[in-house]
Amino acid sequence: MTPGAASKFGTPRSRILGTGSYLPPQTRSNVDLEKLVDTNDAWIRERTGIRERRIAPEGMVTSDMAAEAAKRALDAAELSPRDLDLIVVATVTPDMPMPATAVFVQQKIGATCAAFDLSAACAGFIYGLTIADQFVRGGAAKHVLVVGVELLSRVVNWADRTTCVLFGDGAGAAVVGPSDSERGILGTRLYSDGTLAESLMIPGGGSREPLDEARLHDRRNKVHMKGQDIFKAAVRNLYSASQSLVDASGLTNEAVDWVVPHQANVRIIDQVVARANYPKEKVLSNIDRVGNTSSASIPILLDERVRDGTIKSTDLVLMCALGAGVSWGAALIRM
Numbered sequence: 057m058t059p060g061a062a063s064k065f066g067t068p069r070s071r072i073l074g075t076g077s078y079l080p081p082q083t084r085s086n087v088d089l090e091k092l093v094d095t096n097d098a099w100i101r102e103r104t105g106i107r108e109r110r111i112a113p114e115g116m117v118t119s120d121m122a123a124e125a126a127k128r129a130l131d132a133a134e135l136s137p138r139d140l141d142l143i144v145v146a147t148v149t150p151d152m153p154m155p156a157t158a159v160f161v162q163q164k165i166g167a168t169c170a171a172f173d174l175s176a177a178c179a180g181f182i183y184g185l186t187i188a189d190q191f192v193r194g195g196a197a198k199h200v201l202v203v204g205v206e207l208l209s210r211v212v213n214w215a216d217r218t219t220c221v222l223f224g225d226g227a228g229a230a231v232v233g234p235s236d237s238e239r240g241i242l243g244t245r246l247y248s249d250g251t252l253a254e255s256l257m258i259p260g261g262g263s264r265e266p267l268d269e270a271r272l273h274d275r276r277n278k279v280h281m282k283g284q285d286i287f288k289a290a291v292r293n294l295y296s297a298s299q300s301l302v303d304a305s306g307l308t309n310e311a312v313d314w315v316v317p318h319q320a321n322v323r324i325i326d327q328v329v330a331r332a333n334y335p336k337e338k339v340l341s342n343i344d345r346v347g348n349t350s351s352a353s354i355p356i357l358l359d360e361r362v363r364d365g366t367i368k369s370t371d372l373v374l375m376c377a378l379g380a381g382v383s384w385g386a387a388l389i390r391m
């Protein structure tokens with residue numbers, strides 16, 4: 057990507073040209089988890105809506121899943137890796153702290169463009185989409201690959217029943233490019249509230265808590281979460297972010313064809329949807345099969361429903377997500 061090449065591509069609107077996703081084949085059911093921690097299938101299903109989640113096999117890394125989803129999105133967009141001007145990978149489970157997972161994705165798919173990671177946890181895909189929209193509309197890039205990918209099974213504490221039952225592995229991707237019609241990204245909203253930064257974190261392994269034996273023993277390199285803080289923040293903020301976006305777009309909630317919410321907990325989704333008065337049949341979900349895949353959650357669900365024909369061309373889709381940070385956002389898209 058050449059900064060300054062802007063005027064070459066600038067366009068009034070960007071749109072999703074193709075989507076792709078990848079789920080590792082191995083499932084881990086709630087009953088499997090009963091053997092690891094003091095939990096049970098009924099509690100997990102009732103409190104979260106999750107039945108099973110996917111677990112990446114040993115040897116598979118984050119960029120492997122991301123590259124697979126990326127190839128599928130490029131195929132759907134009928135573009136080659138060489139057509140990409142930028143790769144943005146949203147993840148909190150990178151291959152390694154340095155370099156960016158995005159450069160491994162670039163290497164694996166055979167692209168040559170600029171590539172970087174972003175860290176916005178479960179809101180990562182909305183953040184990535186916003187960046188892509190800005191780059192394409194501003195003209196600094198023509199085609200941007202956005203990937204949300206997580207290999208959470210490697211950072212979950214499998215002895216902590218309050219977190220290990222929630223998360224799963226997977227990747228979702230979208231290629232964003234110029235739109236020559238009314239179809240496209242109508243708007244996005246991004247927010248963060250750092251006062252809740254310690255409600256969901258992997259505290260060890262950075263400059264604050266470099267890993268040593270004691271910290272490894274205390275599992276400081278694993279996910280720590282105050283679930284109820286996140287739950288309340290999600291219900292409150294996802295509703296207001298979504299509503300303000302729909303209102304600002306001059307549309308109504310009735311005009312929205314599909315809501316694609318982050319898949320963290322069916323009870324969060326139900327409460328947000330009830331506030332906004334969306335009919336249940338318009339609210340898409342796959343949490344029962346994949347659990348919470350953080351930044352991969354929305355693009356996996358989006359891709360599944362585009363491929364099965366549920367989401368059709370020109371449908372109005374509302375996406376919203378909140379996670380660690382807390383960071384959250386919403387996107388409104390005419391597909």
Ligand code: UT7
Binds near residue numbers: 094100103104378
């Ligand atoms: O992706 C964004 C980040 N994450 C989220 O959005 C997650 C947000 N939070 C949540 O989804 C929910 O808070 C949880 C699913 C994590 C927990 O549900 P909850 O209804 O808030 O449960 P709780 O934490 O209030 O715990 C209720 C009880 C506790 O037992 P006591 O103290 O009442 O005896 C927990 O120890 O449930 C117990 N519990 C479990 N029991 C069986 C917690 N986890 C489990 C478990 N199996 N896995």
